[in-house]
Amino acid sequence: MVFELTKMTWQDVEEGLEESSLVVVPTASVEQHGPHLPLSVDALRARELGRRVAAELDCFLAPVVRPGMSDHHMGFPGTISLSEETFKAVVRDYCESLADHGFTDVALFTSHGGNTDALVEIAEQLDADLDSRVFVAGDREGMMEARTSAMAEFGVTPEQAGAHAGAAETAFLLETNPELVEPTDGATGYLGDLSEVSLDDGIRSVSENGVLGDPERATLEQGGRLVESCASYFAGEIEAETAELVESR
């Protein structure tokens, strides 16, 4: 059962808090995702993963922090990027509000890699400042592994699965929001070594269409597997963190 804050009344929340005081807070981005996907991809993925994780853990789900830090996508129209300062301030206000209402454990995660460092920093500060436990579930490597291993089951390479708007993100949307996926013909982007892509120069300096990966390889079947793999990764990380907390009490 998911306690999804945006769908509840305040009385529901009050009652729900008697059953669980763990809340999952997904963060995302509003940024270009190539010629075939909408700017909301990371926010849609964050919400779906948050929903599945909260269902597995029988806990609360906060609304997705939709815009994130996307300076490297500003070369494409429509991208909305928060400064590091603003992003951290929004996360702080979310967590302070939730802590105020009695949530003892706040599990943050991000569907957008650009938020990772700032999220870890602000979570550490909040964990120290608030009475509630605040932590980031999972890390960049674990998330990439959950993604590439699921795609590898279908013979898709990490380069094709892609770091951005490639086969992986496209497959995810085919599963959750197929009506938002445009034809992928000709949407193939940069397929080179990702460690050579410098975010400082912006995505446009390596990929004219904004894609890192090969969306043409995406299938609906991959999407189902991918959602499952990523959700169970985050749920496992949160379970491990909260179990550790119980032990240390």
Ligand SMILES: [Zn+2]
């Ligand atoms: Zn994305």
